[in-house]
Amino acid sequence: MTRLPVVKGTLDLLVLRALSWTPMHGFEIVSWLERAGGGSLELEDSALYQAVYRLEERGLLQAEWGVTENNRRARYYKITTAGRAHLRAETKNWVEYADTVTTILTAKSIP
Amino acid sequence: MIRRGIRRWFHLALRRRDQWEREVEDEIKLHLTLRAEQLTAQGASPNEAFDEAVRRFGTLAESRARLIDAARHREAHMQRTEYLSDLRQDLSFAIRTLRRDKGWTTVTILTLTLGIGAATAVFSAVSSVLLHPVAYPDADRVVLVYQQPAKGNNTGINVTISPSAPIIRAWKTDAHLFEAVEAFGQSDMQMRTTSDWVDVHATRIGPDFASFAGVRPIVGRIFTAAELATDKRGVLLGEGLWRTRLGADPGVVGRSITLDDSTYRILGVLPATLRLPRVGASTTDVWLPLDLRNDHIGASVVARLRPGIDATHATAELDSVYARVTAALGEKATLHAFVAPPGRQVSFRDSLMLLGYAVALVLLVACANVAHLMLARASTRRRELAIRTALGAGRSRVFRQLLTESVLLAFAGGALGVFAGWLGLRAILAASPTSLPALTLAHVDYTTLGAALAITIVTSVVFGVLGAMQAGRESTNEALKSGTQRSATGRGRVRQVLVVTEMALSATLVVGASMLVRSVVNLQRANLGFEPSGLYTIRPSVPRGHFGNRAARGLFLRTLETRIASIPGVTSVTMASAPPGWWTFSIGRLEIEGRPAPPATLTEFIRVNNIQRGYFGVMRQGLVAGGEFTDTTGAAHQVIVNAGFARKQWRDESPIGKHIRIAHEGTEPWLTVVGVAADAATGGPVTGDATSPLLYTAAADSFAAALLVRTSGKGDLLQPVQALAHAIDKDATVKLLSVETGVADAIAEPRFVMLLLTLFTALALSLAAIGLYGVVGYAVSQRTREIGIRVALGAPRSRIARSVIGAGVALAISGTAIGLAIAHWGTKVIETQLYGVARSDGASFAAAAIVLVVAALIACIVPARRALAVDPMTAIRAD
Numbered sequence: 002m003t004r005l006p007v008v009k010g011t012l013d014l015l016v017l018r019a020l021s022w023t024p025m026h027g028f029e030i031v032s033w034l035e036r037a038g039g040g041s042l043e044l045e046d047s048a049l050y051q052a053v054y055r056l057e058e059r060g061l062l063q064a065e066w067g068v069t070e071n072n073r074r075a076r077y078y079k080i081t082t083a084g085r086a087h088l089r090a091e092t093k094n095w096v097e098y099a100d101t102v103t104t105i106l107t108a109k110s111i112p
Numbered sequence: 113m114i115r116r117g118i119r120r121w122f123h124l125a126l127r128r129r130d131q132w133e134r135e136v137e138d139e140i141k142l143h144l145t146l147r148a149e150q151l152t153a154q155g156a157s158p159n160e161a162f163d164e165a166v167r168r169f170g171t172l173a174e175s176r177a178r179l180i181d182a183a184r185h186r187e188a189h190m191q192r193t194e195y196l197s198d199l200r201q202d203l204s205f206a207i208r209t210l211r212r213d214k215g216w217t218t219v220t221i222l223t224l225t226l227g228i229g230a231a232t233a234v235f236s237a238v239s240s241v242l243l244h245p246v247a248y249p250d251a252d253r254v255v256l257v258y259q260q261p262a263k264g265n266n267t268g269i270n271v272t273i274s275p276s277a278p279i280i281r282a283w284k285t286d287a288h289l290f291e292a293v294e295a296f297g298q299s300d301m302q303m304r305t306t307s308d309w310v311d312v313h314a315t316r317i318g319p320d321f322a323s324f325a326g327v328r329p330i331v332g333r334i335f336t337a338a339e340l341a342t343d344k345r346g347v348l349l350g351e352g353l354w355r356t357r358l359g360a361d362p363g364v365v366g367r368s369i370t371l372d373d374s375t376y377r378i379l380g381v382l383p384a385t386l387r388l389p390r391v392g393a394s395t396t397d398v399w400l401p402l403d404l405r406n407d408h409i410g411a412s413v414v415a416r417l418r419p420g421i422d423a424t425h426a427t428a429e430l431d432s433v434y435a436r437v438t439a440a441l442g443e444k445a446t447l448h449a450f451v452a453p454p455g456r457q458v459s460f461r462d463s464l465m466l467l468g469y470a471v472a473l474v475l476l477v478a479c480a481n482v483a484h485l486m487l488a489r490a491s492t493r494r495r496e497l498a499i500r501t502a503l504g505a506g507r508s509r510v511f512r513q514l515l516t517e518s519v520l521l522a523f524a525g526g527a528l529g530v531f532a533g534w535l536g537l538r539a540i541l542a543a544s545p546t547s548l549p550a551l552t553l554a555h556v557d558y559t560t561l562g563a564a565l566a567i568t569i570v571t572s573v574v575f576g577v578l579g580a581m582q583a584g585r586e587s588t589n590e591a592l593k594s595g596t597q598r599s600a601t602g603r604g605r606v607r608q609v610l611v612v613t614e615m616a617l618s619a620t621l622v623v624g625a626s627m628l629v630r631s632v633v634n635l636q637r638a639n640l641g642f643e644p645s646g647l648y649t650i651r652p653s654v655p656r657g658h659f660g661n662r663a664a665r666g667l668f669l670r671t672l673e674t675r676i677a678s679i680p681g682v683t684s685v686t687m688a689s690a691p692p693g694w695w696t697f698s699i700g701r702l703e704i705e706g707r708p709a710p711p712a713t714l715t716e717f718i719r720v721n722n723i724q725r726g727y728f729g730v731m732r733q734g735l736v737a738g739g740e741f742t743d744t745t746g747a748a749h750q751v752i753v754n755a756g757f758a759r760k761q762w763r764d765e766s767p768i769g770k771h772i773r774i775a776h777e778g779t780e781p782w783l784t785v786v787g788v789a790a791d792a793a794t795g796g797p798v799t800g801d802a803t804s805p806l807l808y809t810a811a812a813d814s815f816a817a818a819l820l821v822r823t824s825g826k827g828d829l830l831q832p833v834q835a836l837a838h839a840i841d842k843d844a845t846v847k848l849l850s851v852e853t854g855v856a857d858a859i860a861e862p863r864f865v866m867l868l869l870t871l872f873t874a875l876a877l878s879l880a881a882i883g884l885y886g887v888v889g890y891a892v893s894q895r896t897r898e899i900g901i902r903v904a905l906g907a908p909r910s911r912i913a914r915s916v917i918g919a920g921v922a923l924a925i926s927g928t929a930i931g932l933a934i935a936h937w938g939t940k941v942i943e944t945q946l947y948g949v950a951r952s953d954g955a956s957f958a959a960a961a962i963v964l965v966v967a968a969l970i971a972c973i974v975p976a977r978r979a980l981a982v983d984p985m986t987a988i989r990a991d
Contacts, residue, residue: 027142028142031147032150046169047140047170047179048170051179054179054182054185075142076139
């Protein structure tokens with residue numbers, strides 16, 4: 002199976018998407034991405050934390066210390082209203098862009 | 113729940129670097145642990161699992177550093193954002209609260225604006241004219257040097273003499289208490305342009321004058337000492353002339369211009385910032401070399417003292433050098449040197465100082481008013497603050513909020529005040545008399561502006577916060593129970609004291625202002641002894657050296673006189689050596705026949721006006737005894753004296769037929785007094801020259817400085833006169849001046865001061881009235897319940913109104929009494945500005961008392977009406 006490198010800028014979107022379900026800590030986000038992407042994304046785990054800090058700085062995420070099921074102290078991340086709005090807008094952009102690029106690349110004749 | 117911002121506010125200080133670093137590490141550790149557990153569950157050995165976890169995480173040291181960096185960035189950013197959002201919240205809350213009290217906010221901001229604005233405008237004018245009249249380097253050590261007759265003079269005016277070249281040369285080399293001594297001389301010249309001649313102001317200076325004044329030529333260079341010795345035909349242009357006449361052409365160097373009858377070569381251009389060290393000096397158009405090797409010239413002298421040298425020592429040295437020079441020339445030393453800083457020479461000095469005092473009082477009143485308004489507001493907000501405290505707002509939080517409010521107010525007032533100050537200065541410049549050209553250079557003085565801002569801002573912040581904190585300190589319970597009414601009498605007393613102070617300061621100002629108003633009225637009504645309206649002076653000028661001799665000039669004037677007489681509307685024409693606005697002197701000894709002659713060593717300045725028959729008719733000046741000249745030929749030796757002269761020399765005796773003479777050698781002929789002219793204040797009422805002794809002699813027309821024309825019409829005189837002058841001599845130009853305007857200009861200064869002082873007084877008075885209104889209004893609101901009960905019990909409304917107004921007027925009267933007492937002592941500063949008004953002018957004091965009481969009554973009307981409108985039922989049920 003080929004592993005796909007994550008296109009610059011999309012990691013933020015993926016993280017926001019993950020958190021749009023429920024607040025998670027770092028490893029939960031990583032696991033979710035691996036599950037949701039079928040393990041086909043090539044990503045260093047540390048890059049995720051960088052993305053998370055960046056999003057927190059921009060006010061798209063909010064962090065709070067909490068406790069995991071196994072009683073471990075973990076930093077939980079929660080999407081903010083601004084984060085949801087950002088996710089909605091950027092998802093739309095991404096889908097349109099991907100559709101357009103796909104249409105062009107797979108065109109069978111010269112229009 | 114506590115707001116996130118507040119939690120952070122107390123929290124963040126503790127969130128030190130090691131803390132969030134540790135958090136990042138905890139997070140990495142947890143991640144690795146969870147990943148390893150996940151891998152172990154999938155069947156890996158613990159060691160393999162951990163290695164794999166680290167591998168997937170990325171190079172550990174590197175990513176750790178990257179993450180810590182990212183976290184630091186995040187923390188800094190969030191701290192900033194939250195600080196700003198708190199500030200924004202405080203500000204928007206402050207704006208909301210202030211807007212709720214629109215009336216109060218407007219009055220407070222207006223008070224600040226007017227106080228700061230007035231202070232800035234006036235102090236800027238004062239400082240630029242009095243404190244910084246010259247912009248030379250080390251200006252505090254720059255002095256003007258004059259000489260005066262050592263034995264004084266009897267002309268009634270201050271006579272100063274420009275030192276002669278040999279003395280200046282000696283001072284330059286031998287006066288060691290001075291760093292530098294420079295000379296300059298001003299004259300009017302005519303410059304030939306392509307079409308005609310224009311008047312230009314010329315100043316002659318030495319080669320070092322520009323560097324003494326701290327400037328360099330902006331184009332070309334200045335003449336050198338060596339050039340001065342060989343060639344005197346170099347000229348530097350003033351920047352103004354260069355820009356207006358020569359289009360600021362940098363290539364002017366080397367070209368020539370014609371001044372009077374000589375041609376000069378342009379060497380360069382001196383900047384407009386180079387100004388003569390004399391307040392009111394006109395701008396120089398051309399700078400010419402001053403040759404001090406010519407013994408027969410005199411010049412004005414400006415010098416820079418060495419640091420730490422005082423005027424007494426400096427003068428003593430100048431005098432000893434002067435004595436040596438005169439001894440070497442075989443002459444007697446009859447003069448005394450004196451040095452004065454350029455600002456000392458301002459005639460307007462007293463007036464400006466007076467305005468300075470006045471505006472300082474206004475600023476004080478403004479501060480008192482701000483303090484007062486702040487306290488008033490604090491007392492009405494006790495309940496609000498108590499509620500907020502009860503709801504859990506910490507004291508520091510409330511304090512921060514109040515501080516934000518006060519600062520916001522202060523800045524709004526400050527910003528508007530800066531603008532008002534700038535506007536005010538513009539207005540002062542626009543309204544200022546033309547005799548004060550130095551004012552046109554005045555600019556907003558930043559020290560003053562800063563001081564005024566600081567004073568008012570500190571006042572508003574201190575009183576705002578203190579008042580509110582004091583209100584907040586009261587038991588929350590108490591405040592909530594009692595509502596906005598009752599108690600707080602202590603603060604009420606502070607406010608009464610503030611109002612009495614404001615009233616007192618205003619009363620002082622009103623006294624001063626009414627004295628000035630009365631004195632300006634007196635000036636305008638003053639009998640001048642002649643009729644200025646319809647009277648004009650005409651001063652023809654032709655390039656110097658144009659007339660070969662005096663006779664040619666006389667002929668020119670006589671021809672012009674005859675032709676002007678035929679202009680329609682002109683009723684009469686005459687000539688004089690000293691037309692209104694001019695003084696001419698003879699230097700000699702005044703001898704009166706039959707009295708011992710003064711010592712031959714005495715030199716006096718004797719005021720003389722050479723006139724022609726018809727002069728008194730044209731002036732409409734009366735003769736109080738005797739008559740006009742019966743014979744104007746030189747041989748008749750007739751003289752007319754003014755009433756002041758007659759009074760001084762002969763008291764009650766008739767002067768007609770007496771003999772006097774002005775002696776130089778002692779062989780001069782005796783003159784016979786044929787008439788006594790009424791005293792005429794030709795320089796306007798303020799100069800006090802009307803009664804100064806004066807001799808009118810009949811003289812040849814060639815001595816005349818100007819023609820005097822009396823007209824009946826209002827038509828333009830300048831055009832026809834110019835045409836006539838041009839027809840006689842194509843190079844002639846004329847200056848036409850209205851004597852009426854000249855006289856009006858002479859009282860422009862006092863009128864200007866009066867206007868400003870009245871304005872400031874009105875300002876202070878309105879502020880004080882606002883203050884009183886506040887105190888009385890507050891008292892009424894405190895007494896609402898009591899008034900309600902009284903009304904319910906049948907008290908007549910008129911008695912209630914009387915008690916409200918009575919309380920206000922009582923405050924005003926105590927303030928006024930104090931103010932009048934201050935004024936009684938303080939009118940010293942105004943004394944020199946008064947004309948026909950005594951320092952203890954009862955009318956002015958009475959006027960002040962009346963004005964203050966009326967203002968107090970007006971201020972009490974609204975609160976009194978509010979008291980009358982109290983509905984007993986509501987008032988008693990309130991709370």
